[in-house]
Amino acid sequence: MLRELSRRDIIAGTLGLALSRKRVRERQDSRPVGWAILGIGSYAQNQILPSFAACRNAKLVGLISGTPAKLESFGEKYDIPKGKRYSYRQMEAIKDDPDIEVVYVITPPATHPEFSIRAAEANKHVCCEKPMAPTAEDCRRMIAACRSAGKLMQIGYRSHYEAHNLRAIEMCRNGELGEIRSFRSDHGFNIGRGQWRTKRALAGGGSMMDIGIYALQALRYLSGEEPIEVSAKITNPPNDDRFVDCEDDVQFTLKLPSGIACSGGSGYSWTPGKSRFEVVGEKGVLLGEPATPYGGHRLSLNGVPLPIAANNQFAAQIDHFSDRIRTGGQVRTPGEEGLRDIRIIEAIYDSAASGKPVKL
Numbered sequence: 001m002l003r004e005l006s007r008r009d010i011i012a013g014t015l016g017l018a019l020s021r022k023r024v025r026e027r028q029d030s031r032p033v034g035w036a037i038l039g040i041g042s043y044a045q046n047q048i049l050p051s052f053a054a055c056r057n058a059k060l061v062g063l064i065s066g067t068p069a070k071l072e073s074f075g076e077k078y079d080i081p082k083g084k085r086y087s088y089r090q091m092e093a094i095k096d097d098p099d100i101e102v103v104y105v106i107t108p109p110a111t112h113p114e115f116s117i118r119a120a121e122a123n124k125h126v127c128c129e130k131p132m133a134p135t136a137e138d139c140r141r142m143i144a145a146c147r148s149a150g151k152l153m154q155i156g157y158r159s160h161y162e163a164h165n166l167r168a169i170e171m172c173r174n175g176e177l178g179e180i181r182s183f184r185s186d187h188g189f190n191i192g193r194g195q196w197r198t199k200r201a202l203a204g205g206g207s208m209m210d211i212g213i214y215a216l217q218a219l220r221y222l223s224g225e226e227p228i229e230v231s232a233k234i235t236n237p238p239n240d241d242r243f244v245d246c247e248d249d250v251q252f253t254l255k256l257p258s259g260i261a262c263s264g265g266s267g268y269s270w271t272p273g274k275s276r277f278e279v280v281g282e283k284g285v286l287l288g289e290p291a292t293p294y295g296g297h298r299l300s301l302n303g304v305p306l307p308i309a310a311n312n313q314f315a316a317q318i319d320h321f322s323d324r325i326r327t328g329g330q331v332r333t334p335g336e337e338g339l340r341d342i343r344i345i346e347a348i349y350d351s352a353a354s355g356k357p358v359k360l
């Protein structure tokens with residue numbers, strides 16, 4: 001009897017232990033993913049931090065900044081306990097903070113490699129803003145750091161999570177435009193003086209790195225093709241001190257495997273600015289304009305606006321990465337996607353410098 005009872009007890013106890021371990025895992029799995037924002041500048045303050053309120057599967061749990069006053073004020077605003085406000089110098093301490101699962105790097109591009117690698121080495125998943133890094137070699141180091149830590153990486157290409165851009169991709173793929181004849185995208189604005197964006201050492205380049213990358217992205221996600229060759233020309237206005245260290249106007253052509261015409265433009269002295277793509281198909285012209293703003297997207301076919309419900313692209317991007325962390329599967333815009341763009345931008349710079357097409 002005693003033996004019988006104790007055997008039953010043991011079985012029940014083991015089962016109970018296994019079940020409670022499983023429940024803990026399930027509870028952990030159903031928790032929203034904890035994010036820390038690294039770099040509390042304009043994009044973080046105005047777009048990303050407020051978007052956590054709209055997230056389904058992500059929670060803002062930490063802040064990392066080089067400015068104590070920002071840690072204090074945004075820590076208070078978003079209810080982040082003092083113990084979860086880290087300076088850049090102390091950020092390695094996040095390793096011992098299990099609530100922080102992802103670090104979202106939102107600083108100037110030249111700082112992305114160092115911050116992303118430090119976050120991966122602290123055993124955190126990494127979301128990094130565009131452009132991923134100044135060079136393809138930097139991108140490879142960042143991907144390798146995440147891989148060797150067993151962590152996922154996402155690049156903040158929000159348009160991949162935005163309803164109008166997603167509908168445009170669908171229309172290009174499913175034959176609604178008939179045979180496609182050409183892709184074109186232009187992105188640019190008139191930049192102010194003295195920003196890090198005009199300093200190569202911080203920005204990694206000029207308009208192409210910062211805003212032209214939206215044109216390059218649109219051409220790649222609309223066509224669904226990878227260019228095999230690029231040709232480019234850069235024009236800087238004379239006597240404009242904004243362009244002593246970085247490029248202004250870039251006109252580029254991508255040679256696609258299909259042979260479909262594909263070209264783009266990027267600029268830092270454009271008034272008014274441009275945010276547009278145009279796809280010409282045998283059944284009509286699909287126009288996105290503005291194509292990649294923070295809000296107020298418009299997509300039209302042959303001049304007729306398409307009724308598309310707006311979504312919160314920032315929250316959708318954050319939720320997507322959080323879902324992948326919880327459930328696995330491919331990240332839609334992984335580090336490799338950032339690397340592809342930087343390789344093409346390097347080829348654009350090489351082509352503009354040599355005056356010759358550059359093969360990829």
Ligand code: NAD
Binds near residue numbers: 067157
């Ligand atoms: P910002 O100048 O407003 O903010 C940059 C932040 O980085 C500041 O808090 C600054 O203190 C911090 N920082 C850390 N190290 C720095 C250094 N060495 N030099 C200067 N600042 C440093 O810039 P932003 O507009 O917020 O852009 C930040 C990043 O976000 C960039 O990579 C940019 O391309 C990207 N961004 C993306 C989008 C988008 O739509 N996906 C929009 C804007 C900016």
